[in-house]
Structures are given as structure tokens and as C-alpha cells.
Amino acid sequence: MPLDPSRSVAELRELRELTGDDDGAQRVAWTPTWAKAKEWLGSKLAGLPLEYEVDAAGNQWWTLRGDSDRAVIMGGHIDSVPNGGWLDGCLNLVGAVEVLRRISEEGTPPVTVRLVNWADEEGARFGRSLFGSSAAAGSMADHDDLRALRDSDGVALPDALREHGVDLDNALDAHEELESAAAYLELHIEQGPVLESMALPLGAVLGTFGVERHRIIWRGQAAHAGSTPMAERRDALAGAARLALELREIAERTGDGAVLTSGDVQCKPGIVTSVVETAEQLLDLRHLDAAKLASMWEQVREACEVFAAEERIEVEYEPIWRIEPILFDETLIGFANEAIREVAGTSLELPSGPLHDAAEVSRAGVPTVMLFVQSLRGLSHTKLEDTKPEHLELAVQALDRLATKTLAWVAE
Ligand SMILES: [Zn+2]
Numbered sequence: 535m536p537l538d539p540s541r542s543v544a545e546l547r548e549l550r551e552l553t554g555d556d557d558g559a560q561r562v563a564w565t566p567t568w569a570k571a572k573e574w575l576g577s578k579l580a581g582l583p584l585e586y587e588v589d590a591a592g593n594q595w596w597t598l599r600g601d602s603d604r605a606v607i608m609g610g611h612i613d614s615v616p617n618g619g620w621l622d623g624c625l626n627l628v629g630a631v632e633v634l635r636r637i638s639e640e641g642t643p644p645v646t647v648r649l650v651n652w653a654d655e656e657g658a659r660f661g662r663s664l665f666g667s668s669a670a671a672g673s674m675a676d677h678d679d680l681r682a683l684r685d686s687d688g689v690a691l692p693d694a695l696r697e698h699g700v701d702l703d704n705a706l707d708a709h710e711e712l713e714s715a716a717a718y719l720e721l722h723i724e725q726g727p728v729l730e731s732m733a734l735p736l737g738a739v740l741g742t743f744g745v746e747r748h749r750i751i752w753r754g755q756a757a758h759a760g761s762t763p764m765a766e767r768r769d770a771l772a773g774a775a776r777l778a779l780e781l782r783e784i785a786e787r788t789g790d791g792a793v794l795t796s797g798d799v800q801c802k803p804g805i806v807t808s809v810v811e812t813a814e815q816l817l818d819l820r821h822l823d824a825a826k827l828a829s830m831w832e833q834v835r836e837a838c839e840v841f842a843a844e845e846r847i848e849v850e851y852e853p854i855w856r857i858e859p860i861l862f863d864e865t866l867i868g869f870a871n872e873a874i875r876e877v878a879g880t881s882l883e884l885p886s887g888p889l890h891d892a893a894e895v896s897r898a899g900v901p902t903v904m905l906f907v908q909s910l911r912g913l914s915h916t917k918l919e920d921t922k923p924e925h926l927e928l929a930v931q932a933l934d935r936l937a938t939k940t941l942a943w944v945a946e
Contacts, residue, residue, distance in 0.1 A: 537636045537934050539927035542628050546926070549574060549628070550620040558917030559620055563613035563654035563665070564694040571612045571624075575651060578631050582638045590707035591669035592653035592700040597646060598638050604716040605646040606940050607900075608633065608933070609667075609891055611655035618656075619919025621723045621926075625907070627651055629721050629930040633937050644945035645716065647937070652891045659685045659694070667891035670708040671898035677706060712895070716944040717866060718902040720892040721933045723921055727912030728884055735925040736932055737882040738870035739904035742893040743793075743820035744827045744859035750777065750838060754847040756803055756811035768846050771810035774799045776841045777834070778815075784833045791885055792830060793820045822859050822885040860893045866903035866940065873935035874905070877928050905932055 553561045553571045561571045572594060576586070584596040597605075610626025630649050637643055652670075657663030660683040668674040680702060683691040692702040724730075729737050754770035774796070781794035798816040817834065821827040835851065842849040867883065874881035884906065886893075896902035907929035910920045921929075 537632060537931065539632065539930035542632045542930045543923045543926050545578060545628050545631070546620060546625060549624055554620065554917075557617040559614035559618040559622075560616060561612055561614040561618070561624075562616055562658045563656065564659055564698055568613055569698065572651065575612055575627060575631070578628070579634070579649070582635065584634070584638070588699065589670070589711050590700070591666045591705040592695065592698055593666040593670060593708060593711070594651040595711060596634070596649045598634060598643065598648070600643040600646040602645045602945065603714050604944055605648050605714045606937065606944055607648045607650055607715055607718045607895075608937065609650040609652060609718060609720050609895070610722070611652045611666075611891060613654055613656050613658070615656050615658045615915050617917060619723075619914055619916060621919055621921055622725065622914055623655055623722075625723060625921075625926065625929070626721045629933050632930050633934045636934060637937070637941075643941060645941055646714065647941070650711075653700070655891055660691045662691075664889065664891060664894050666708065667894035669705045670711050671894040672706065672709045673894055673897050674706060677702075712898055712900060715895070715900040717863075717940045718892060718895040718900045719866070719904075719933065719936055719940060720890060720902075721905045721907065721929055722890060723914060723919070724884075724906040724909045725888055725912070725914035726909065729882065729906060729908040730910060730912065732882060734880055734882050735878050735908050735928050736874040737884045737906045738867050738874060739862060739892075739906055740867060740883050740885050741822055741859055741861035741896070742886045742889050743822055744824055744857060745889075746817075746819040746827060746831050746856050747854040748817045748831075749852040749854055750774070750815040750817060751850040751852065752813040752815065752842070752847055753850070754809065754811055754845070757809040759807045759809065762809060767809050769809050770813040770847055771799070771801055772845045773838070773841045773847050773849060774813040774815040776845075777837060780837045780841075781834075784830055784837070787833070788821065788826050788830050790826065791822060792826065793887065794818070794830060794834070816854070820887060822861070824859050827859065857889070860896050862892070862896060862903045863901035865943065866901055869939040869943070870903045870905055870932075870936055873932045873939060876935050877931040903936070905929065905936065
């Protein structure tokens with residue numbers, strides 16, 4: 535069976551029909567629609583000489599045994615956000631299904647080839663993303679906290695998992711799945727505007743951004759909006775406002791794709807007749823270079839101290855969450871570039887702003903790379919998410935070439 539990338543596009547449309555509605559994809563993890571999508575994925579692999587299992591974290595695995603147990607893994611996630619797009623996560627799987635068909639047709643491969651559908655990448659229902667891949671990677675540090683998570687209807691996470699055959703207590707046993715892993719490949723839509731702006735269909739992903747998230751708390755003095763002269767005010771919002779604009783300067787100074795976001799400011803007392811007494815500001819900083827990320831956070835703090843002094847207000851910092859940049863494997867990035875050049879002429883190396891399952895696998899020490907295919911208008915997590923069919927076909931071809939190169943490398 536030669537590779538037929540147009541079949542992948544047809545199958546993606548079929549999945550959209552089966553699990554979407556007028557508002558978009560509805561494959562939220564741990565729901566009946568998600569279970570239906572998982573079953574559909576299995577039906578696409580029926581008839582191939584594969585072993586099937588579901589691991590302790592609910593990840594689905596299909597294994598094509600090779601001459602060696604060392605495994606090249608291709609992965610993705612069939613779950614979506616509510617009202618999501620038709621490609622995020624499932625393109626990876628549907629493309630890999632086509633590659634598996636081609637490889638299995640050619641007989642026993644030199645090394646084992648596996649396909650994994652990671653459980654709950656999006657975290658849409660319980661707010662905890664990368665569930666299955668972090669369990670397999672052994673990086674699920676918040677395992678105990680997960681027991682307390684509830685969805686918007688009050689259903690506890692362990693109960694929802696149990697309905698789908700997963701016992702949270704044992705989820706970390708999924709780690710054994712990566713013991714034989716020699717390489718991990720993931721194709722994904724870019725979910726950003728870079729490839730489209732450069733008129734390129736495909737790019738090789740260097741890694742995922744490191745992230746620093748902090749709450750900045752500005753404290754001033756509430757005062758009457760009518761009776762307090764401008765010069766007398768200690769306005770907490772002034773600090774937050776000045777910082778929000780300073781982020782642009784810090785991004786400019788840092789360069790290399792630095793992004794800083796002030797995602798929210800909550801003001802108290804929050805009424806029209808009072809100067810703001812406290813302003814709680816949420817910050818998200820991202821960079822692929824750990825030193826530059828650290829410098830960005832330092833520059834934020836320096837700016838905060840200056841603004842606090844000038845505005846005669848106080849400032850405090852509370853860390854929310856952080857993750858180091860995760861750099862993908864140099865050899866595999868090289869193969870990804872070659873594969874892209876073979877099918878599309880030109881390749882681009884770019885970082886990933888969003889986190890992906892591939893980041894967890896890479897953190898676990900498995901050589902990893904991702905391919906990005908252009909997203910139209912950079913949109914994702916909406917029903918407007920789209921990619922040209924001809925680019926989807928090129929993406930499946932590039933994944934196939936990448937798999938061939940990786941199999942040969944691992945077999946060496
Ligand atoms: Zn995704």
C-alpha cells in the first residue's frame with residue numbers, strides 16, 4: 535500500500551463529521567464523544583498487524599513489532615477543546631496512521647514502530663493539560679493535587695477517569711511505555727501565523743518555549759475619585775498599566791521570539807468613584823533560551839521596582855507556574871529539515887509557543903522532534919482553524935520521510 539496522503543485528508547473530514555457540530559470539534563477528553571473518536575481511530579488501524587493496548591493513564595498504543603524492540607513512536611491527541619478545530623492533535627494521528635500503513639505493508643521493519651494517542655492533551659475539562667504524556671514521561675509532579683480537581687459540573691477528576699477505565703492511583707505506571715522508546719515524532723498544526731507569513735507549508739520545530747507565570751500585586755491607596763488631586767494619588771493600576779506597556783520594550787530588547795503577556799488585571803475596590811487600591815496582574819513570559827527567559831523576568835522585576843517607586847506604591851510577586859525551555863534533538867531536527875526540503879523545497883526552523891505532548895516525551899529523555907504545518911490565519915482552538923488540503927498532504931509526506939530517516943538512524 536503506497537502512501538496516500540489524500541486519504542488522510544478524507545479521514546480528517548470523516549472525523550469532523552463524526553465528532554463535531556456547527557460550533558466545531560467536541561472531542562473533550564473523558565467524554566462520550568472522545569470515546570467515540572478513540573474507537574474511530576482504532577477502526578482505521580484494524581486489519582494491520584499491530585498489537586493494541588491502553589496504558590495505565592488511558593493512552594492508546596498500537597505497536598508494529600520490528601526486528602529490534604527499540605521503538606520509533608509517532609504520537610498525537612484525539613481530544614479537542616470544546617468548539618475546537620478539525621486538525622489540532624488529530625492530524626498528527628491520522629497522518630501517522632497513513633505512515634504506519636505504508637511501513638507495515640513493507641513487512642517487518644528493522645525497529646519497532648508505535649503510534650500513541652495521548653489522553654487529555656488539552657486539559658479542557660479539568661484545566662490540567664498533557665495528562666497522559668506527563669504520566670508516561672514521569673513528570674506528573676501534581677499527581678496528588680489531581681484528586682481534588684473538579685469540572686464545571688462538580689464531577690471529580692478521578693471519577694471521570696474511572697468511567698473511562700483509568701485509575702488515577704496507577705496512572706504513573708504508564709511510564710513503562712517509554713522504556714524502549716528510541717525516538718518520538720509528532721506532526722502538528724503550527725497554531726500561529728509564522729509559516730503562513732513566510733509562505734512556507736512546513737517547518738521543523740526546535741523545541742518548546744520555557745514559560746514563567748507570575749502574579750504581580752500592586753498596592754496603592756483607595757481614595758475618592760472627586761476629591762483626590764492627581765498628584766496626591768497612589769494608584770495601583772498605574773503600576774500595572776506601565777508594566778503592561780513596558781513588556782513590549784522588554785520583548786524588543788530580548789529578541790529571538792520573546793513574548794510577554796499581561797493577561798489580566800483585577801482591580802479593587804473596582805468601582806468608578808475610587809482610585810485603585812490593589813491591582814493583581816497576571817504575567818506570562820516565554821522564550822526558547824533559558825538565559826534569555828531568566829533575563830526577561832529580571833527586567834520585569836527591575837521595571838516593577840522603578841514604577842513602584844515613581845508611583846509611590848508597593849509591589850509584590852507570586853510565582854504561579856514555570857517550565858524550562860525544552861529543546862528537541864539536533865539529529866532529528868536535521869532529519870525534519872531534510873524531509874521538509876524533499877517534499878516542499880524549503881524548510882524553516884521555528885520554536886513552539888504552545889506546549890505539546892512532545893515536550894513531555896522530550897523531558898523524559900527520548901530524542902524528539904516535531905513538524906509544524908501552516909495554520910491559515912494562525913487560528914486554532916476555534917472552528918475557524920484550517921490548513922489547505924495540499925499542505926496537509928505535504929505534511930503527511932514529510933512525516934513519512936521523517937519516519938523513514940528516523941527508523942534507519944535508530945536501526946544503526
Ligand atoms: Zn494539539
